[in-house]
Amino acid sequence: MIEALRACGASWWHIVFQAIVPSCMTALLSWLFIRFEINFTNAIAVGAAAGAGGLGFQLAMTSSFYFDFHEIGVLVYMILAVVAILEVVAIRLRKKYIIHA
Template identity: 55%
Template sequence: LTKVYAESIEEVDEGTIEALRASGAGFWQIVFQAVVPASISRMVAWTFMRFEINFTNAVAMGAAAGAGGIGFQLFMAGSFYFNLHEMGFLTYVVVIAVILLEFCSTKIKAKVK
Protein backbone atom coordinates (compact mmCIF):
# COMPACT_ATOMS: atom_id res chain seq x y z
CA LEU A 1 0.00 0.00 0.00
CA THR A 2 2.85 2.38 0.70
CA LYS A 3 4.06 2.12 -2.90
CA VAL A 4 0.57 2.79 -4.26
CA TYR A 5 0.07 5.70 -1.87
CA ALA A 6 3.39 7.21 -2.98
CA GLU A 7 2.47 6.78 -6.65
CA SER A 8 -0.91 8.43 -6.16
CA ILE A 9 0.75 11.36 -4.39
CA GLU A 10 3.30 11.66 -7.21
CA GLU A 11 0.46 11.88 -9.76
CA VAL A 12 -0.84 15.11 -8.22
CA ASP A 13 -0.84 17.96 -10.74
CA GLU A 14 2.22 20.16 -10.25
CA GLY A 15 0.28 23.17 -11.53
CA THR A 16 -2.01 23.11 -8.52
CA ILE A 17 0.93 22.91 -6.13
CA GLU A 18 2.73 25.74 -7.90
CA ALA A 19 -0.39 27.90 -7.80
CA LEU A 20 -0.72 27.35 -4.06
CA ARG A 21 2.98 28.12 -3.53
CA ALA A 22 2.68 31.29 -5.60
CA SER A 23 -0.23 32.46 -3.47
CA GLY A 24 1.84 31.98 -0.29
CA ALA A 25 0.46 28.67 0.99
CA GLY A 26 2.52 26.78 3.52
CA PHE A 27 3.43 23.09 3.47
CA TRP A 28 0.36 21.85 5.36
CA GLN A 29 -1.97 24.00 3.29
CA ILE A 30 -0.53 22.46 0.13
CA VAL A 31 -0.92 18.98 1.59
CA PHE A 32 -4.54 19.44 2.67
CA GLN A 33 -5.71 21.56 -0.27
CA ALA A 34 -3.91 19.91 -3.19
CA VAL A 35 -2.35 16.55 -2.36
CA VAL A 36 -5.04 14.95 -0.19
CA PRO A 37 -8.06 15.89 -2.34
CA ALA A 38 -6.32 14.75 -5.53
CA SER A 39 -5.14 11.39 -4.20
CA ILE A 40 -7.65 10.33 -1.52
CA SER A 41 -10.00 8.47 -3.86
CA ARG A 42 -7.22 6.24 -5.19
CA MET A 43 -5.88 5.64 -1.69
CA VAL A 44 -9.29 4.61 -0.37
CA ALA A 45 -9.92 2.33 -3.35
CA TRP A 46 -6.57 0.59 -2.92
CA THR A 47 -7.03 0.29 0.84
CA PHE A 48 -10.37 -1.47 0.48
CA MET A 49 -9.07 -3.70 -2.28
CA ARG A 50 -6.19 -4.86 -0.08
CA PHE A 51 -8.57 -5.32 2.87
CA GLU A 52 -10.83 -7.55 0.77
CA ILE A 53 -7.84 -9.57 -0.45
CA ASN A 54 -6.58 -9.94 3.12
CA PHE A 55 -10.02 -11.11 4.27
CA THR A 56 -10.20 -13.84 1.63
CA ASN A 57 -6.60 -14.88 2.33
CA ALA A 58 -7.36 -15.11 6.05
CA VAL A 59 -10.32 -17.40 5.38
CA ALA A 60 -8.24 -19.55 3.02
CA MET A 61 -5.25 -19.73 5.39
CA GLY A 62 -7.50 -20.65 8.28
CA ALA A 63 -8.83 -23.55 6.24
CA ALA A 64 -5.56 -24.66 4.64
CA ALA A 65 -3.09 -24.21 7.46
CA GLY A 66 -5.37 -24.56 10.46
CA ALA A 67 -4.48 -21.04 11.52
CA GLY A 68 -7.83 -20.50 13.24
CA GLY A 69 -10.74 -18.23 12.59
CA ILE A 70 -13.76 -18.90 10.45
CA GLY A 71 -11.72 -20.66 7.73
CA PHE A 72 -10.57 -23.25 10.25
CA GLN A 73 -14.15 -23.72 11.44
CA LEU A 74 -15.23 -24.26 7.83
CA PHE A 75 -12.49 -26.84 7.37
CA MET A 76 -13.41 -28.67 10.56
CA ALA A 77 -17.14 -28.68 9.77
CA GLY A 78 -16.61 -29.94 6.23
CA SER A 79 -13.73 -32.38 6.62
CA PHE A 80 -13.65 -33.51 10.23
CA TYR A 81 -17.19 -33.30 11.62
CA PHE A 82 -19.06 -33.72 8.31
CA ASN A 83 -21.63 -31.28 9.68
CA LEU A 84 -23.16 -29.74 6.59
CA HIS A 85 -25.54 -27.51 8.58
CA GLU A 86 -22.64 -25.84 10.36
CA MET A 87 -20.68 -25.59 7.13
CA GLY A 88 -23.63 -23.98 5.36
CA PHE A 89 -24.13 -21.51 8.21
CA LEU A 90 -20.45 -20.54 8.19
CA THR A 91 -20.53 -20.12 4.42
CA TYR A 92 -23.48 -17.76 4.79
CA VAL A 93 -21.59 -15.83 7.48
CA VAL A 94 -18.62 -15.40 5.14
CA VAL A 95 -20.85 -14.32 2.24
CA ILE A 96 -22.71 -11.82 4.44
CA ALA A 97 -19.40 -10.44 5.74
CA VAL A 98 -18.13 -9.97 2.18
CA ILE A 99 -21.37 -8.27 1.11
CA LEU A 100 -21.25 -5.91 4.11
CA LEU A 101 -17.60 -5.14 3.41
CA GLU A 102 -18.39 -4.36 -0.23
CA PHE A 103 -21.41 -2.23 0.75
CA CYS A 104 -19.39 -0.19 3.25
CA SER A 105 -16.50 0.27 0.84
CA THR A 106 -18.87 1.44 -1.92
CA LYS A 107 -20.49 3.98 0.41
CA ILE A 108 -17.14 5.32 1.61
CA LYS A 109 -15.76 5.51 -1.94
CA ALA A 110 -18.85 7.44 -3.04
CA LYS A 111 -18.40 9.93 -0.17
CA VAL A 112 -14.74 10.47 -0.98
CA LYS A 113 -15.37 11.25 -4.66
Protein backbone atom coordinates in the same frame (compact mmCIF):
# COMPACT_ATOMS: atom_id res chain seq x y z
CA MET B 1 -4.54 24.12 -7.16
CA ILE B 2 -1.04 23.51 -5.85
CA GLU B 3 0.22 26.69 -7.50
CA ALA B 4 -2.63 28.66 -5.94
CA LEU B 5 -1.82 27.32 -2.50
CA ARG B 6 1.88 28.11 -2.97
CA ALA B 7 1.02 31.64 -4.09
CA CYS B 8 -1.00 32.11 -0.90
CA GLY B 9 1.97 30.99 1.19
CA ALA B 10 0.65 27.60 2.28
CA SER B 11 3.04 25.24 4.01
CA TRP B 12 3.98 21.82 2.64
CA TRP B 13 1.48 20.09 4.94
CA HIS B 14 -1.33 22.41 3.84
CA ILE B 15 -0.57 21.64 0.20
CA VAL B 16 -0.57 17.90 0.85
CA PHE B 17 -3.84 17.85 2.82
CA GLN B 18 -5.69 20.50 0.80
CA ALA B 19 -4.69 19.57 -2.76
CA ILE B 20 -2.98 16.20 -3.10
CA VAL B 21 -4.93 13.96 -0.70
CA PRO B 22 -8.41 15.05 -1.88
CA SER B 23 -7.46 14.54 -5.52
CA CYS B 24 -6.35 10.93 -5.00
CA MET B 25 -8.81 9.92 -2.25
CA THR B 26 -10.85 7.55 -4.46
CA ALA B 27 -7.72 5.73 -5.62
CA LEU B 28 -6.48 5.41 -2.03
CA LEU B 29 -9.84 4.09 -0.86
CA SER B 30 -10.03 1.60 -3.72
CA TRP B 31 -6.54 0.33 -2.95
CA LEU B 32 -7.28 0.13 0.78
CA PHE B 33 -10.45 -1.90 0.33
CA ILE B 34 -9.05 -4.25 -2.31
CA ARG B 35 -6.08 -5.02 -0.03
CA PHE B 36 -8.43 -5.57 2.91
CA GLU B 37 -10.59 -7.96 0.86
CA ILE B 38 -7.50 -9.85 -0.34
CA ASN B 39 -6.20 -10.15 3.24
CA PHE B 40 -9.62 -11.36 4.43
CA THR B 41 -9.71 -14.01 1.69
CA ASN B 42 -6.14 -15.10 2.42
CA ALA B 43 -6.90 -15.37 6.14
CA ILE B 44 -9.82 -17.69 5.41
CA ALA B 45 -7.72 -19.78 2.99
CA VAL B 46 -4.75 -20.06 5.37
CA GLY B 47 -7.06 -20.88 8.26
CA ALA B 48 -8.65 -23.66 6.24
CA ALA B 49 -5.45 -25.05 4.74
CA ALA B 50 -2.98 -24.70 7.60
CA GLY B 51 -5.27 -24.71 10.61
CA ALA B 52 -4.21 -21.22 11.59
CA GLY B 53 -7.52 -20.37 13.26
CA GLY B 54 -10.36 -18.02 12.51
CA LEU B 55 -13.28 -18.59 10.18
CA GLY B 56 -11.21 -20.65 7.75
CA PHE B 57 -10.24 -23.12 10.46
CA GLN B 58 -13.84 -23.40 11.63
CA LEU B 59 -14.95 -23.98 8.04
CA ALA B 60 -12.35 -26.71 7.55
CA MET B 61 -13.21 -28.43 10.83
CA THR B 62 -16.96 -28.44 10.24
CA SER B 63 -16.63 -29.69 6.68
CA SER B 64 -14.04 -32.43 7.21
CA PHE B 65 -14.24 -33.44 10.86
CA TYR B 66 -17.75 -32.77 12.16
CA PHE B 67 -19.71 -32.99 8.87
CA ASP B 68 -22.14 -30.39 10.21
CA PHE B 69 -23.62 -28.99 7.01
CA HIS B 70 -25.83 -26.49 8.82
CA GLU B 71 -22.77 -24.92 10.45
CA ILE B 72 -20.95 -24.93 7.11
CA GLY B 73 -23.88 -23.03 5.62
CA VAL B 74 -23.88 -20.51 8.44
CA LEU B 75 -20.12 -19.93 8.10
CA VAL B 76 -20.34 -19.52 4.34
CA TYR B 77 -23.20 -17.04 4.73
CA MET B 78 -21.22 -15.15 7.38
CA ILE B 79 -18.24 -14.89 5.06
CA LEU B 80 -20.44 -13.72 2.20
CA ALA B 81 -22.13 -11.17 4.49
CA VAL B 82 -18.78 -9.73 5.60
CA VAL B 83 -17.61 -9.46 1.99
CA ALA B 84 -20.90 -7.83 0.94
CA ILE B 85 -20.73 -5.32 3.83
CA LEU B 86 -17.15 -4.45 2.90
CA GLU B 87 -18.21 -3.88 -0.70
CA VAL B 88 -21.17 -1.66 0.28
CA VAL B 89 -18.97 0.43 2.57
CA ALA B 90 -16.34 0.76 -0.16
CA ILE B 91 -18.91 1.87 -2.74
CA ARG B 92 -20.43 4.45 -0.39
CA LEU B 93 -17.03 5.87 0.52
CA ARG B 94 -16.00 6.08 -3.14
CA LYS B 95 -19.23 7.93 -4.00
CA LYS B 96 -18.68 10.31 -1.08
CA TYR B 97 -15.12 11.21 -2.08
CA ILE B 98 -15.57 11.53 -5.83
CA ILE B 99 -14.33 14.97 -6.77
CA HIS B 100 -16.66 16.86 -9.08
CA ALA B 101 -14.65 19.12 -11.32
